[in-house]
Amino acid sequence: MLPRVLFGLLILAAGFSCAFAQAAEEKKAPATEEKTQVTIVLAGGDPLVVDEVTESSDGYWYKRGNMTTFLDRQRVLRIEHPKPPGESTSSEVAAGPAKWKLADAAKVRDFFLAKFNKPLPVATFGQSDLHTRWGLDHRNSMDVNLHPDSIEGRALVEFLRVESIPFLVFRGPIPGVSTGPHIHVGHRSPRSYGR
Numbered sequence: 001m002l003p004r005v006l007f008g009l010l011i012l013a014a015g016f017s018c019a020f021a022q023a024a025e026e027k028k029a030p031a032t033e034e035k036t037q038v039t040i041v042l043a044g045g046d047p048l049v050v051d052e053v054t055e056s057s058d059g060y061w062y063k064r065g066n067m068t069t070f071l072d073r074q075r076v077l078r079i080e081h082p083k084p085p086g087e088s089t090s091s092e093v094a095a096g097p098a099k100w101k102l103a104d105a106a107k108v109r110d111f112f113l114a115k116f117n118k119p120l121p122v123a124t125f126g127q128s129d130l131h132t133r134w135g136l137d138h139r140n141s142m143d144v145n146l147h148p149d150s151i152e153g154r155a156l157v158e159f160l161r162v163e164s165i166p167f168l169v170f171r172g173p174i175p176g177v178s179t180g181p182h183i184h185v186g187h188r189s190p191r192s193y194g195r
């Protein structure tokens, strides 16, 4: 039973690191094969650089090369995940070159509905009071309430890339910019609105 669960978790972890790798790749022109490594800081203060970490109820499984090892929770001070270069913890990725207008959102909605058989979870369509308060021009953008690393979020990001639709991903809150993880469809909002 346990090995099966573990195997599932490793598959999941592999999927996540894959998404991060893709995101990092997008930023750099030459497609270098770059490994995103995770650092485990041990209770003694020693850093342990590994390929993957999976959290379990009583500790962490980490992978180095083709070896997977278990670490007791008490021995781990913190886990440091890689950040794409030049980005904060709440990273933004990739703006497509295509001409985009909010009317094209129908195409995005149609894709999502066809793929997941439910409506796209749009949090904000066009300008909102919050965006106005932050001085962000959001008139030509929409925010989708999906974590960029979720299955649905990744499918959406993939679609936007293929269609060359500009977007930004947010993995967490940024004061004055984003309240939490979401996918912003449209160009980066100019901060001049209403000022």
Ligand SMILES: [Zn+2]
Pocket (backbone or CB within 6 Å): 138, 141, 142, 143, 183, 184, 185
């Ligand atoms: Zn937005």
